[in-house]
Amino acid sequence: MTDCVFCRIIEKKIPARIIYEDPDCIAFEDISPQAPVHVLIIPRKHMANTLEMGVEDDALIGRLFRAANKIARDKGIAERGFRMVMNTNPEAGQTVYHLHLHLLGGRRMHWPPG
Numbered sequence: 001m002t003d004c005v006f007c008r009i010i011e012k013k014i015p016a017r018i019i020y021e022d023p024d025c026i027a028f029e030d031i032s033p034q035a036p037v038h039v040l041i042i043p044r045k046h047m048a049n050t051l052e053m054g055v056e057d058d059a060l061i062g063r064l065f066r067a068a069n070k071i072a073r074d075k076g077i078a079e080r081g082f083r084m085v086m087n088t089n090p091e092a093g094q095t096v097y098h099l100h101l102h103l104l105g106g107r108r109m110h111w112p113p114g
């Protein structure tokens, strides 16, 4: 989708600090990091959020989490701990309507989240 900022990152039309790519997903540094490690893992396939998932997307969503695990290990935060978040729709604070998994770590996380 040409009006989707994350699709444009996938197409390399706008710059991003991409740290991981595979045939199904890419990951890049969040432009406004909320923790020492803040990476977004996204499917190459455009969907607004989890509400648009179909049964054919089950494996794809699993791949996002497996990519996040690899990035967490590579960045040295796997043992300490990290948080994965998907925000869906306005009350959750979703601002970009291309499904994305936040990987946050490198500091102590709080619960409940704000």
Ligand code: AMP
Binding pocket: 005, 016, 028, 029, 030, 031, 032, 033, 040, 086, 087, 093, 094, 095, 096, 097
């Ligand atoms: P959400 O609020 O869950 O929709 O998260 C969207 C995230 O995308 C926010 O953390 C933003 O900082 C981040 N973001 C928006 N535009 C860009 C961009 N061009 N490059 C990297 N991260 C971005």
Ligand code: ZN
Binding pocket: 001, 004, 005, 006, 007, 008, 046, 047, 097, 098
């Ligand atoms: Zn998109």
